[in-house]
Amino acid sequence: MAIKKKDLRNADGWRKALENLPDSYKEWFKEEKEFFNKNIRKDASILEVGCGEGRSIHDLIEITENITGLDIDAKSIENAKNSFVNHSQIKFIVGDANSLPFDKGSFDYVLCIGTFANFGEEKFKVLEEMKRVLKKDGKIIISVYSDEALQERLALYNKLNFNIKRVENSGIVTVIFDDFNTEGISEQFSEKELREIASKVNLKVDKIIKTSNKIGYLCVFS
Numbered sequence: 001m002a003i004k005k006k007d008l009r010n011a012d013g014w015r016k017a018l019e020n021l022p023d024s025y026k027e028w029f030k031e032e033k034e035f036f037n038k039n040i041r042k043d044a045s046i047l048e049v050g051c052g053e054g055r056s057i058h059d060l061i062e063i064t065e066n067i068t069g070l071d072i073d074a075k076s077i078e079n080a081k082n083s084f085v086n087h088s089q090i091k092f093i094v095g096d097a098n099s100l101p102f103d104k105g106s107f108d109y110v111l112c113i114g115t116f117a118n119f120g121e122e123k124f125k126v127l128e129e130m131k132r133v134l135k136k137d138g139k140i141i142i143s144v145y146s147d148e149a150l151q152e153r154l155a156l157y158n159k160l161n162f163n164i165k166r167v168e169n170s171g172i173v174t175v176i177f178d179d180f181n182t183e184g185i186s187e188q189f190s191e192k193e194l195r196e197i198a199s200k201v202n203l204k205v206d207k208i209i210k211t212s213n214k215i216g217y218l219c220v221f222s
Contacts, residue, residue, distance in 0.1 A: 018055060020160060024152050028216045032113065032143055033059040035209070035218045039141065040064070044108035049097045049130060050115025054080040057090065065089040068107075072096055097126045102133040110134050113143045117186045120174075127201045140203065140221040145188035147173065149215040153188070194219060 021029075036059055040046070043064050048056060051069030053076050060067055069092045071077050080092045095101050097112075097119065110130040119126050130140050145153060150173060157164055163178035172193055175186045189197070191208050194217060198205050203221040210217055 020156075022152070022156060022159075024213050024215055025156070027213050028143075028211050029055070029059075031211050031216075032056065032218065035143075036060055036063060036141075039139070039207070039220055040109055045106070046109045046111060047100075047102065047107045047130075047133060048111045048113065049100070049126065050112055050118075051080060051092070052076045052115070054083050054092075056111065056113040057084065061087060061090070067091070068093065068102075070095045070097070070100070098122055098129060100129045100133050104132055105135045105138075106133045108135055108138050109141060110138065111141045113141075116142045116144050117188065118184065120185050120187070123187075123197065124201055127197070127203065131201060131203060138222070139206065140219075142219045142221070144194070144217050144219070145186070146210055146215055146217045147188055147190040147193075148210075149188050150175075152215050153186070189217065191217065 040060070040063050043066060045066045046060060046064060047068045047070065049070055051057060051071050052073070054069060057067055057069055057080070065087055067090045069077070069080055069090070071080075072094065074094050077092045077094050084090045084092070093101070110133060112126070112130065116123060116126075127140070134140060150167070153175065154164070157175070165176045165178040168174045168176060173188050177184060177186075191210070194208055195205055198221050206220040206222050208217055208219045
C-alpha cells in the first residue's frame with residue numbers, strides 16, 4: 001500500500017496516546033532507555049528520524065546532546081524546540097524521512113523510535129536514507145511493534161477512540177485507520193520480517209531483542 005506523505009505523520013493521535021499510556025507501553029519505553037544506554041556511545045552524534053515532540057530524546061540527553069531530531073510534522077517540531085529550549089546543542093528540523101537533508105556519513109547513530117511502523121512501503125527508502133547519512137562504522141537503531149503486540153495495540157486504540165478501518169494480515173500485520181487523526185497505518189513485525197527488511201537494503205543485523213512484555217522489538221543494524 002502506498003501512503004501519501006501527508007498521511008504518514010499526523011501527530012495528533014500519538015500526542016493523545018502518550019498522555020494515556022498503559023503500563024505495558026511504559027515498560028517498553030523504560031527498556032528502550034536502558035537499551036540506548038547499553039548501545040550508544042557517550043557524546044556520539046545522533047539523528048532521530050520521526051522524533052515527534054522528543055519523547056526518546058529525553059532518554060538520550062544523559063548520553064549525548066549532539067542530537068538532531070527530524071519530523072515531518074511542524075507542530076511536533078515546534079513543541080520539541082520549546083521542550084528543549086535549555087539544551088542549545090540539540091537541533092530540531094522539519095523534514096521528510098524519504099529525503100534526509102544531510103550529507104553522506106553525517107551521524108554516528110541514526111534512530112527511528114516507534115515511527116518506523118508508519119512508513120508502509122516507503123520503509124525501504126527511509127532505511128536507505130538512514131544508511132546514507134550514517135558514518136561508515138555507525139549504527140541504526142529502531143524500535144517497533146512486535147508480532148505479539150496486536151492485542152495491546154487494539155486495546156489502546158479502542159480506549160482512545162481511534163477509528164480503525166481494518167487490520168490486514170497479508171504478510172506484515174498492518175492496522176489501517178479510517179481517518180488521519182492518527183498516522184494512517186501502523187505495522188508490526190516478526191523477527192524474520194525485520195531480518196528480511198534489513199537484508200533488502202544491505203544492512204547487517206547486529207541485535208534484535210524482544211521486550212520483556214513481548215510487544216516490542218529493539219534492533220541494531222549496521
